[in-house]
Amino acid sequence: MNLKKVLSLDTVWVDLKADTKQGIMEEMVDRLTAAGKISDREAVLQAVVEREEKMSTGMQNGVAIPHGKTDAVKSLVAAVALNKAGVDFDSMDGEPCTIFIMTISPLKRRGPHMQFLAEVSRLIGQASEREKLLACQTHNEIHELLTGK
Template sequence: MKISDILQPGAIVADLRADDKPKVLETLTDALLSVEKGIDRDEVIRVLKERERLGSTGIGDGVAIPHGKLKKIDHLMLSFGRSRGGVDFDSMDGRPAHLFFLLIAPEDSVGVHLKTLARISKLLKNIPAREKLMGAESTEEIHRIIADEEQNL
């Protein structure tokens, strides 16, 4: 499954203003809920914070992929945020995160959830892709860059 098929342009925050991890999770959850109706905001945030307590989803190189699973959904949900200034996300390399993908999956999904996390990680390990995303001017351009770069995965 393609990232660009899951990620709706309305769930992209091109200028993430959050200055700490909890605010990033809240802002990206709100972006997700702007396109996905009927989901409990507090439950999503609780699941994400619970996952972060197990270990940071800041994978380094300016990237974080907060994720979690919910019982009452039947498909993957994704939002994206870009922080030009960066946010301390307790990343493995100790550096701030700038690019965030928030992934919510159905509780019973294993394979598709892990494949999507791996696909996002692979996309963002590509330095030119990260640079393009950091330089994008709009949510539409961010979505197009993700779709274009995905063709090379």
């Protein structure tokens, strides 16, 4: 699928500052709010946190995919961000997470929401690809790396 349709320059970040799980989720939602992608910050954050409470989205090898469903968004909102220092995200392998993929999708509306998440996960399935992503210095570089293909 075409990631360009969902990811834009103002939704990919190389410099997350937060150093806790809750902090990461809040920071990403804040940045999405600042980028004008979402209007109801609280509702979105609540959806993401609720999903996280059911089961951590910290996967393996430093990847986390916090996501949620809420009608506070009208269509899929997504972001990809890095915190190169690593943050404890209750991941499956216990390792700190460095790559964060967030999606917020509307509850009722149909669309390739999980498929987007799956596609990004597939792209960074290989260690070499993750290294390339982590080596990105600017928002531009991430954007190009993910949507260039």
